[in-house]
Amino acid sequence: MSGPEIIPFDWQRIWLGDAPPLFMLEIVFRTAVIFIWLLFLLRLTGKRGLAQLSALELVIVIALGSAAGDPLFYPEVPLLHAMLALALVVGFQRVLARLVVRSEAVESFMEGQPVELVRGGVFNMAALERANLSREDLFEKLRAGGVMQLGEVRRAYFEQDGNLSVFCHDRDAPPGLPVVPPWDLEKPVVLNPDEPQQGRVVCLDCGRVEQVSGLLDACVCGGRDGWTVAVVDPLVGPAGI
Template sequence: MSAEIVPFDWARMLLGDAPPLFLLEIVFRTAVIFLWLVFLLRVTGKRGLAQLSPLELAIVIGLGSAAGDPMFYPEVPLLHAMLVLALVVALQRLLSHLVIRSEHVETFIEGLPVELVRDGVLRGEALQRANLSREDLFERLRAQGVRQLGEVQRAYFEQDGALSVFTHPHDPPPGLPVVPPWDLEPPRALPPGDPYRGPLACLGCGALRGAEASGQQDAGQLASTDPPVCTCGGDRWTPATTDPLTRD
């Protein structure tokens, strides 16, 4: 078989074995499938175009696979492809209806929101369930103008993959800095014996330790002379700050 192939046969490489007139058929096939796909997507409604939940991702993959082949494969009839596309959209509409009617179906298909931050403290198990790293979360928080974790009252990883952040409206408490990005400038970890006085933030989860964390007015003890172990298991601490960009 390989002996029959002529290397660098430009006619074979560009046109294949089909006659040149088949190019016009490809134009017609592409136009028909494209217009049919636009019509079906219009039927799915605006919600299907505005989000990319697992259900929407499934329909995108299904439509893309079913729409590509009939555009240029002559052995794939157009009516067969159009039927497949219509069935994919019909299944999507059915599942969307079930999602609206049944909370169990909605949970099975789209999952549940995950609380990632509560009162300035990261929730490690929640990050694992959301399949996010700490750096991924910090990147998303920076995109919403968050400078340090103390600003965040709650952060939820929604079902569609978006991050909803609720911050203190006024005078947020100090917290673990998320700017600058740690890959560029990691927070200063206090070594044992450092004479720093004041609130500290755990480098693992952002939990606070010190006078301001407990609501006291004095500076508290020398927090780093005997580094405590955080509830998350971390033992590395950094000065908590209300604004890491002003170095308060």
């Protein structure tokens, strides 16, 4: 069974559809009602719900957008039904928010846990995989915080909200793996494993620094990228070789 014939560039259909022109005033009314109702409901979520976008808040945004969109211009969707759906979504958020505050298990399930990515200038490779971050992603975040080489970092944590918390040495940071300049622009020089080296070198895979005198052995992390010179200031030059 075929539907009604569609006439291309039918301006009446394109701009107004099948609804009478007066229905545009009803859309104004519907939009105002839903907008005011949403403002009231979002006010109930509290400042914490509006300050960050956790997994719970993301679900709320998607659910509210879906429930609020249809009644704005679909005449067959009653306003009270949409308002009830919006109220239930916000009510579920309030209940879950209270459970997150009162139960550490629920908080860990809903928002995850912080992950330690760097300790003493060395990557935690397994933690990077769990956080779904590449080495380049971490470098970018460290550079945004003013870190030039990995030896500056005492601890780095990937927080529940997706931010990176970095704790650096106040002064006299040990040498480490350079993160400046970005490796896409200038990758550190890989040392020749067949040539004797003297001084401090750093693994290009995990950031481990070792003092060497002679040929280079494989790093304990099992990385394949090799070694480069450990630096204190990548923009000045090597430290000790």
